[in-house]
Amino acid sequence: MLQQSIKSFIQQDQQIQYLLHLADNALILSHRNSQWCGHGPILEQDIALTNIALDQLGQARNLYQYAALLITEKTGISTTEDQLAYLRDVGEFKNCLLAELPNGDWGQTVLRNFLMGSYQFFLYQELQQLASGQLKAIxxxxxxxITYHVRWSADWVVRLGDGTTESHARMVQALELLWSYTGEMLEPCDYEQGLIGTQSSYIKAAWEAKIAAVLAEGNLVHPTNDWMQSGGKKGLHTEHLGYLLAEMQFLQRAYPGLEW
Amino acid sequence: MEATIVKDKEKSIWNILETVCDPEIPVLSIIDLGIVRAVQVNEISDTVELTITPTYTGCPAMDMIGAQIRLALAEAGYHQVNIQQVLSPAWTTDWMSESGKQKLQAYGIAPPVATNFNQVYLEDLEIACPNCGATNTKLVSEFGSTACKALFQCKDCLEPFDYFKCH
Structure with a gap:
């Protein structure tokens, strides 16, 4: 478990919460994608997705390292990226629910990557303008x-959506399942307000335009339901995240401080 | 006088770094790749300050490269080495040296062809086969054996090959 004093500090510091939210999104999505390693439909695409997972893990590491540095500076308690990734429990994770859902089939996996990758693309584009220092550098x-990731996942959405009867049907099913988890990404919560609050309408509009264009190209009908799930950003997760963490955090929990 | 000594030392360090290779593409030195951004010698504390930048955020070679730098510099008598990793400005293949590109080609990896990062539409690029030189090639996968490469195949000699992506 994370030290109580660090836990309390995080609960009061919105900047750290925001960094952890970004890092958790990248880490959990990376972990889900890495679960495809050795199971991809063909070798080249197995490699593609594990490459993407590796990039996402790298992004998560940069964000955790930065958060750990700030926590260390502000509290005087030495904190590491590993503690933030491996010693926090479900309720302390701030990733969007979309990231933690099971992979499902290949269609569901590429669609999730497209929906979330497109969001990350426009978000990071905004952060390049609005953030400074290390967050801007990240x-x-x-x-x-992410530019490469979105190109890849968008291609797959079009290929499967506009493919065979079977692949089309599966993409329709995946879209129905995932759609109600997309709204959470686009609604800034309190710790996001400070930095991107006023710009969130740009991210939302750009994301919606991108999604609409690719769905149309993939012969997929844009969903009309607008009731959205939420909670992940505040630590209220689906039952899936606990199982994911149990596997991902096992080594550090069983052998605290173990190094590779 | 002192300034000249520092300059000479820094020059010799750049030369030593030419011998440190990328563990995954051993024909390229870290200088060829453009990941060494600055070398500074602090005469007073007798410390070498190095600034390096990762090619990709998740590149697993970075830790090993750091260790190899320390080893190479220690052999030359530089024991106090601080390596700082910076992310900005973000690494780009535009920083790869011309000789680096030629070495890649000779090694069987097609070097990055464009200088504009926005040219990520890999299927639109004309990539020459590093084996036979034909430009009649096709994209197999946008991701290859490492994060920095894509997989192509030559339609003339039929050999598959890696292409070092623009970044």
């Missing part, structure tokens, strides 16, 4: 990688 670096 955005500058990450957006180049």
């Amino acid at each position: 955005a500058d670096k990450s957006i180049k990688e």
Whole structure:
């Protein structure tokens, strides 16, 4: 478990909460994608998705390292990226629910990556303008990688949506399942307000335009339901995250402080 | 006088770094890749200050590169080395040296062809096969054996090959 004093500090510091939210999004999505390693439909695409997972893990590390540095500076208690990733429990994670849902089939996996990657793309684009210092540097670096990710996932959404009867039907099913989890990304919560509050309408509009264009190209009908799930950003998660963390955090929990 | 000594030392350090290779593409030195951004010698504290930047955020080679730098510099008598990793400005393939690109080609990896990062539409690029030189090639996958590469195939000699992506 994370030290109580660090836990209390995080609960009061919105900047740290915001960094952890960004980091958790990247880490949990990375972990889900890494679960495909060795199971991809063909070798090249297995490699593609594990490459993407590695980029996302790198982005998460940069964000955790920065958060750990700030926590150390502000509290005087030495904190590391590993503690933030491996010693926090479900309720302390701030990722969007979309990131933690099970992978489902390949169609559901690529669609999730497209929906979330497109959001990250426009978000980091905004952070390049609005953030400064290390967070801007992380955005500058990450957006180049995310550009490739979104190109790849958008291609797959079109290929499967506009593919065979079977692939089309599965994409329709995936879209129905995931759609109500997209709204949470676009509604800034309290710790996001400070930095991107006024710009969130741009991110939302740009994301909606991108999604609409790719769905149309993939012969997929844009969903009309607008009731949205939420809670992840505040630590209220689906039952899936606990299982994910149990696997991902096992080593550090069983052998505290173990190094590779 | 002192300034000249520092300059000479820094020059010799750049030369030493030429011998440190990327563990995943051993024909390229870290200088060829453009990941060493600054070298500074502090005469008073007898410390070498290095600034490096990662190619990709998740690049697993970075820790190993750091260790190899320390080893190479220690062999030359530089024991106090501080390596700082910076993310901005973000690394770009535009920083890869011309000789680096030629070495890649000879090694069987097609070097990055464009200088504009926005040219990520890989299927629109004309990539020459590093084996036979034909430009009749096709994109197989946008992601290859490492984060920095894509997979192509030559339609003339049929060989598959890696292409070092623009970034």
